[in-house]
Amino acid sequence: MKVAAETAVGTSICAILAEDVFAMAVQHAFEADSSKASTHAAFGLDGLHGEAAKKKMFFGSATSEDRIISDIPYRTALVKECGIIVPEYEMKWDIMRPSATTYNFADADFMINFARQNGLAVRGHTLCWHRALPSWFASTVNSRNAAQFLTEHIATVCGRYKGRIHSWDVVNEAIEPTDRQTNGLRNSPWFQLLGESYIETAFRAAHQADPAAILVYNEYGVEFDDTIRTDAIVNLLRRLKARNVPLHALGVQGHIRAADKAKFAANMQRFRTFLREVATLGLSIIITELDCDDTGLASSITTRDEGVGGMYGDYCSVVMNEPAVIGIITWGLTDKYTALNSTNPRSDRLPQRPLPLDANMVRKNAWYALEYWFKNTMQRPRQTITSVAEERVAPIQRLRCIPNTQQSECEIQFTLERSEDVLLRLVDVRGQDVQILAQARFEAGEHRFMLNYAAFPIGTYLCILQSPSFLVSEKILLQK
Ligand code: G3I
Numbered sequence: 001m002k003v004a005a006e007t008a009v010g011t012s013i014c015a016i017l018a019e020d021v022f023a024m025a026v027q028h029a030f031e032a033d034s035s036k037a038s039t040h041a042a043f044g045l046d047g048l049h050g051e052a053a054k055k056k057m058f059f060g061s062a063t064s065e066d067r068i069i070s071d072i073p074y075r076t077a078l079v080k081e082c083g084i085i086v087p088e089y090e091m092k093w094d095i096m097r098p099s100a101t102t103y104n105f106a107d108a109d110f111m112i113n114f115a116r117q118n119g120l121a122v123r124g125h126t127l128c129w130h131r132a133l134p135s136w137f138a139s140t141v142n143s144r145n146a147a148q149f150l151t152e153h154i155a156t157v158c159g160r161y162k163g164r165i166h167s168w169d170v171v172n173e174a175i176e177p178t179d180r181q182t183n184g185l186r187n188s189p190w191f192q193l194l195g196e197s198y199i200e201t202a203f204r205a206a207h208q209a210d211p212a213a214i215l216v217y218n219e220y221g222v223e224f225d226d227t228i229r230t231d232a233i234v235n236l237l238r239r240l241k242a243r244n245v246p247l248h249a250l251g252v253q254g255h256i257r258a259a260d261k262a263k264f265a266a267n268m269q270r271f272r273t274f275l276r277e278v279a280t281l282g283l284s285i286i287i288t289e290l291d292c293d294d295t296g297l298a299s300s301i302t303t304r305d306e307g308v309g310g311m312y313g314d315y316c317s318v319v320m321n322e323p324a325v326i327g328i329i330t331w332g333l334t335d336k337y338t339a340l341n342s343t344n345p346r347s348d349r350l351p352q353r354p355l356p357l358d359a360n361m362v363r364k365n366a367w368y369a370l371e372y373w374f375k376n377t378m379q380r381p382r383q384t385i386t387s388v389a390e391e392r393v394a395p396i397q398r399l400r401c402i403p404n405t406q407q408s409e410c411e412i413q414f415t416l417e418r419s420e421d422v423l424l425r426l427v428d429v430r431g432q433d434v435q436i437l438a439q440a441r442f443e444a445g446e447h448r449f450m451l452n453y454a455a456f457p458i459g460t461y462l463c464i465l466q467s468p469s470f471l472v473s474e475k476i477l478l479q480k
Contacts, residue, residue, distance in 0.1 A: 047059075047077075047080040047081030047082065048081050048082070048356065048367065048370050048371060048374065049081060049082050049083030049084070051371055051374035051375055052083065052327065052328070052374045053083060054374070054379075055374060055377050055378070055379045055380060056326075056379055056380040056381070057325075057326055057327050057328070057374065057377070057380055058083045058084050058121070058326070058327035058328075059081070059082060059083060059084070059327065059328055059329075059370070059374065060082040060083055060084030060085050060086065060120070060121070060123070060327070060328075060329045060330075061078070061081070061082055061085060061086070061329060061330045061331070061332060061333040061355075062085070062086045062087070062088040062125075062289065062329065062330070062331045062332055063078055063085050063086070063087070063088065063111075063332070063333065063337075064087060064088045064089055064090065064111075064337075065087075065090060065107050065110050065111060067337055068110075068111075068114055071336075072423075072466070073360075073361050074333075074334060074336065074337075074361065075466070076361075076427075076464065076473075077333060077334065077357060077361040078333055079118050079120070079473070081333060081356070081357075082120060082333065083120060083121060084120060084121040084122065084123060084166055084327070084329065085111070085115055085120050085121075085122055085123070086122070086123035086124075086125050086288070086329055087107075087108065087111045087122070087124075087125060088125075088331075088332070088339070089107075089132075090107035090108045090110070090111050091108050091111075091124050091125055091126070091157070092125070092126065092129070092132035093129070093132055093133050093134055093137070093153070094132045094133060094134045094135075095107055095108075095132075096108065096153075096157065097134045097136075097153070098134070099134075099136060100136055100140045100141075100149075103156060103157075105160060108157075108161070112161060112164055112165075116164070117472075118472065121166040122161075122164065122165055122166060123165070123166055123167050123168070123169065123288070123329065124157075124158075124161065124165040124167070124168040124169065124213070125168075125169045125172070125218075125288075126168075126169040126170075126171075126172040126218065127153070127154050127157065127158070127168060127169070127170050127171070127202055127206060128150060128154075128170060128171045128172065128190060128198065128199075128202045129171075129172040129173060130173065130186060130188030130189055130190065131173075133189065137189070138189070141189070141193065142193065143193045143194070146190070146193035146194050146198070147194055147197075147198075147201055150190070150194075150198060150201055150202060150205070151201060151205040154170075154202060154205035154206050154209060155205055155208070155209045157209075158205070158206050158209035158210040158213070159209040159210070161210070162209060162210045162212075163210065163212055165210060165213050166213070166214060167213060167214035167215070167216050167248075167249065167286065168206055168210070168213050168214070168215055168216060169216050169217075169218040169251055169288065170202050170203050170206045170215050170216060170217065170247075171198075171199050171202050171203070171217055171218070172218045172219075173186065173188075173218065173219060173220060174186055174188065174190075174191070174199055174217070174219075174236065175219060175229065175232045175233050175236060177228045177229055177232050182196065183196060183232060183235065183236065183239075184228065184229070184231075184232025184235075184236075185232075185236075199217075199236070199240065199245075200240065200243060200245050203215055203240065203245045203246055203247055204245065204246065206246075207246035214248045214249055214284070215246055215247055215248050215249070216247075216248065216249045216250065216251040216286060216288070217236070217237065217240070217247060217249075217250055217251065218250075218251030218253065218288055219233055219250065219251065219252065219253065220252075220253035220254075220255055220289070221253075222252055222271065222274055223254070223256060223264060223267065223271050223315075224260075224263060224264070224267050224270075224271075225266070225267040225270045227270070230270075230274045233250075233274075234274070234277050234278065234281075237250065237278065237281055237283065238281060241281050241282070241283075247283065248283065248284060249283055249284040249285060249286055249326075250278050250283050250284075250285050250286075251285075251286050251287075251288035251289075252275075252285060252286070252287050252288065252319070253287075253288050253289035253290075253331075254287045254288070254289055254290035254291070254315065254319075254328075255289060255290075255291060255293070255331070256290070256291075256292050256293070256311055256315060257292065257293040257294075257295065257296065257311075258292050258293065258294050258296070258297050258304070258307040258308045258310070258311045259293075259294075259295065259296030259297060259307075260311075261307070261310065261311055261314065264311070264314055264315070265314065268314075268317075268318055271318055272318055272321075272322070275318070275319065275322045275324065275325070276322065276324075278324065279322065279323070279324035283324070284324055284325075284326050285319075285322065285324045285325045285326070286325070286326060286327050286328075286329065287319055287325065287327070287328040287329065288329050289329065289330075289331040290312075290315070290328055290329065290330045290331060291330060291331040291332065291338065291340065291354040291355055292308045292311045292312060292315075292354045292366065293340055293344050293352065293354055294307065294308055294346070294352050294353050294354055295344055295345075295346050295347070295352070299346075299348050299350055301353065304353050305353060305364050305365045305366075306365055308353060308354060308364070308365065308366050309364060309365020309366045309368065309369050310365070310369075312356075312365070312366040312369035312370060313369040313372070313373070316328075316369060316370065316372075316373035317373070320373040320374075320376075320377040321377070321378075323378065323380060323381070326380055328370065330355055330356060331355075332354075332355050333355060333356060333357055334355055334356075334357040334358065334359060334361055335351060335352065335353045335354065335355050335357070335358050335359050336358075336359040338351075338352055338354050338355055340352045340354050354366075356370060398413075398414060398415045399412070399413070399414045399463065399465045399472045399473070399474045400412070400413045400414070400474065401413075401463050401474045401475075401476040403453075403476060403477070403478060403479070405479045405480060407452075408452060408453050408454040408478075408480055409450055409451065409452050409453070410450075410451045410453060410476060410478065411448060411449070411450055411451075412424070412437065412448070412449040412450075412451060412463055413446065413447070413448050413449075414446070414447055414465050414472075415445065415446045415447070416442055416443070416444050416445065416447070417444060418444045419441065419442065419443050419444055420441070420442055420467040421440075421441050421467055422438065422439075422440065422441070422442045422465065422466070422467050423436070423438070423439050423464075423465075423466050423467070424436075424437040424438040424439075424449065424463070424464070424465050425437055425463075425464050426451070426461050426462070426463055426464075426476075427461065427462045427464060428459075428461060428462075434456070434461060435451075437449055437451065437463075453478045454480075456478055458478055458479050458480055459477070459478060460475060460476070460477050460478075461475075461476050461478055462474070462475055462476070463475075463476055
């Protein structure tokens with residue numbers, strides 16, 4: 001294979017492409033919808049966000065900096081499947097606040113820049129939580145300065161990212177009736193320091209700093225028939241609304257267990273009623289942290305994938321039928337990075353399989369359950385809070401692939417806004433590398449490559465341009 005490049009060309013990886021790959025490629029080429037943003041339409045096989053967006057909903061997942069930087073197949077899948085991401089760690093106090101007087105923005109900045117450059121929206125998580133507090137917190141924050149610490153933190157963080165965050169989890173997990181405090185509130189450090197008023201303080205500070213962001217109260221444990229818990233949540237939301245607190249949505253975390261299938265079925269109606277009560281308060285609902293723990297299921301992969309996928313289906317049969325539910329975020333995209341292996345390990349020590357993609361980025365039953373429900377749910381009306389599908393920011397690195405079928409050549413052009421370490425590669429429909437076209441540092445400006453594909457079988461390929469901070473792709477149909 002010959003590649004003429006303006007700079008040194010990296011190693012060439014030739015892959016033998018099997019017949020069925022080309023059958024798939026042809027089929028996918030026919031399925032392609034050219035109206036989709038190229039970064040989200042790898043081979044015309046739109047991911048879950050592509051399906052969600054057709055219904056004015058969104059799909060995304062929690063992710064983190066390390067895995068985005070180090071794992072290219074993962075990053076490719078993330079950009080393909082998601083329209084929105086949420087930093088799993090990077091915006092929590094223990095990461096952002098190395099000391100009482102300083103901020104670490106580096107990790108959050110990375111996430112927000114990565115998202116922007118790949119046309120993804122971002123959820124901010126979380127401004128006020130009883131966990132993930134820095135070690136200095138307990139000895140430094142007291143009832144006299146707590147309100148100031150809270151408002152200053154929120155003003156600084158929301159102010160920095162103003163206009164770039166789709167929705168903020170302003171207060172996370174404030175209800176815990178078993179703590180036996182007023183109104184079922186959790187006996188958290190914030191509650192101990194400020195009483196219930198910390199919740200209102202946090203929302204008002206967030207709204208003042210970033211008036212366009214959707215402000216979310218995020219909570220777990222609402223799927224089962226614990227009316228004490230769900231009543232406490234609804235009452236909290238009602239009190240906040242009655243006081244005109246800027247609150248726009250409830251985040252339902254959605255940490256479920258496949259072994260709870262029967263229990264979930266028995267409580268579906270109660271869960272539905274809860275969601276409707278929330279909707280009558282004028283709030284939207286976002287499923288913010290969906291995953292399905294497979295502890296309690298037998299070790300066979302088929303058994304677990306079917307059990308987890310079935311539970312995703314049951315869950316969606318409730319939430320997707322509620323018009324107030326505007327989007328779904330999974331707590332991780334692939335089993336490779338699920339937090340459940342450390343928080344809820346299986347007794348047989350096998351890695352959990354709670355997410356839509358397996359550890360090799362292959363779609364599982366859970367993925368198909370989500371796809372089915374995005375395809376079959378009703379279209380949401382235009383929301384007073386805009387859905388991310390309409391807000392997508394175009395990538396700043398323009399990538400164009402212009403085939404010349406007469407010469408069996410394809411001109412690849414891209415423009416960089418700044419100097420970057422770039423990897424430019426061609427992959428097949430399975431995401432396998434066919435050729436590394438370039439791997440070098442490139443200056444800002446326009447760059448061109450000529451790819452001779454005379455030796456390639458005809459079909460659909462994906463040209464991927466990536467750096468530590470972005471990934472863009474362009475589908476190419478190579479014909480002769
Ligand atoms: O990064 C350190 C590492 O340096 C150290 O060696 C290691 C030793 O334990 O800890 C690492 O940090 C851990 C971090 O995850 C990264 O693995 C923290 O101890 C651990 O507490 C942290 O747990 C996260 C937790 O939130 C607290 O931030 C989980 O992964 C994350 O999935 C979880 O997410 C929460 C949501 O924010 C809120 N809803 C529930 C959800 C699941 O618990």
